[in-house]
Amino acid sequence: MDISAWIEKQHLTRQIVIEKKPFHHLLLKNFLREHKAAILKKALCKEPFFQKETDLLKFKQSHDFYSTQNKQLHPAYDFFRSPQLISFISKITKTKLSSQKISIAGSLYEDSDFLLCHDDQLEGRKIAFMYYLSTLEPQQGGALELFSSHQGRPLKIEKRYYPCYNTLLLFTVSPTSFHQVQEVIKAQRLSLSGWFYG
Amino acid sequence: MDKLQETLQREGVVQLQQFLPEKELAILMEKIKLLKFIRSYKPLTHYYTSAVLPVSDLKGLFSFLKVLGMRITRARAYKLRWKNYSVLHDSIKQREYREIILDLTESWEESWGGACIYVDDSGDYQKIPWAYNSVMVIEKKRAQRFFQYCNHYAQERLVVIAQVQREER
Numbered sequence: 001m002d003i004s005a006w007i008e009k010q011h012l013t014r015q016i017v018i019e020k021k022p023f024h025h026l027l028l029k030n031f032l033r034e035h036k037a038a039i040l041k042k043a044l045c046k047e048p049f050f051q052k053e054t055d056l057l058k059f060k061q062s063h064d065f066y067s068t069q070n071k072q073l074h075p076a077y078d079f080f081r082s083p084q085l086i087s088f089i090s091k092i093t094k095t096k097l098s099s100q101k102i103s104i105a106g107s108l109y110e111d112s113d114f115l116l117c118h119d120d121q122l123e124g125r126k127i128a129f130m131y132y133l134s135t136l137e138p139q140q141g142g143a144l145e146l147f148s149s150h151q152g153r154p155l156k157i158e159k160r161y162y163p164c165y166n167t168l169l170l171f172t173v174s175p176t177s178f179h180q181v182q183e184v185i186k187a188q189r190l191s192l193s194g195w196f197y198g
Numbered sequence: 199m200d201k202l203q204e205t206l207q208r209e210g211v212v213q214l215q216q217f218l219p220e221k222e223l224a225i226l227m228e229k230i231k232l233l234k235f236i237r238s239y240k241p242l243t244h245y246y247t248s249a250v251l252p253v254s255d256l257k258g259l260f261s262f263l264k265v266l267g268m269r270i271t272r273a274r275a276y277k278l279r280w281k282n283y284s285v286l287h288d289s290i291k292q293r294e295y296r297e298i299i300l301d302l303t304e305s306w307e308e309s310w311g312g313a314c315i316y317v318d319d320s321g322d323y324q325k326i327p328w329a330y331n332s333v334m335v336i337e338k339k340r341a342q343r344f345f346q347y348c349n350h351y352a353q354e355r356l357v358v359i360a361q362v363q364r365e366e367r
Contacts, residue, residue, distance in 0.1 A: 178241065
């Protein structure tokens, strides 16, 4: 897999800075080449989304790409799970990752959808990622909010990132990677999200 | 009263509608207005404002409990607005719920969230429907309770939750 056919050149050549507070994360704006992002969005929009609702969340999610029947998503799935991309993610996050496994699915938040505070910790998850396929203004909500913590508990929201089209956001999963997705207000928030494993 | 007891034993929940007479309702609302509501935000478990409601303020309002062999031990009033919630966190264990919920919300839409939901040990959900001036009597051996997230359409929801105890006969 030639990932330079997918990723904007600047990300492959320049030094990428890891934000350390409230926990390690980084943001890659204009991550994919424009036509790849457009094709991916078009393919994802054809995918069926299923309502998920619990005490902690309300939004729609596609099947994991592992089981998708949508052939138009296969190239993107092959890209995200390629050893070359995993090696790139491993390098920029300074985290040892397994090239055997990733999870990736589409998420769709519509009016009044939300995801409350949690840490994402589950066996083997090392790096969480979100790749945004829509842009939301602050009045439309949908921001990823990162919490500072004290004695292993979330304290207050320290960083807030509003979805921005073609942006990849990565963070290290840890016992204190507390985060949430702000309620979406009269808008649609489409993204890919998942985890790289160790 | 026998039917109420029977339903409570079978379903774990009984709802009594249009419960308080207008005058008593107005007096109770005045007492609640004077309470000191405190905002509590623990992101992993809850976000709401609540106030301790002295049991004496409820005296004489729930006389049917006596017939059921129950008495109120403590009570709290909750105000739920946009962004308020509570969740079923791992740290909150299943426990016995024996309580009454007095709904004092004059107007509410189900789509705004804010419902009180009990989850029993088999994973079954029981949603307590909104009904102004209604009382729900809940008796569950093992359950957890949460308030659904209140979305941006939500106005203010006011409920009183009182813990009750079965009296020794």
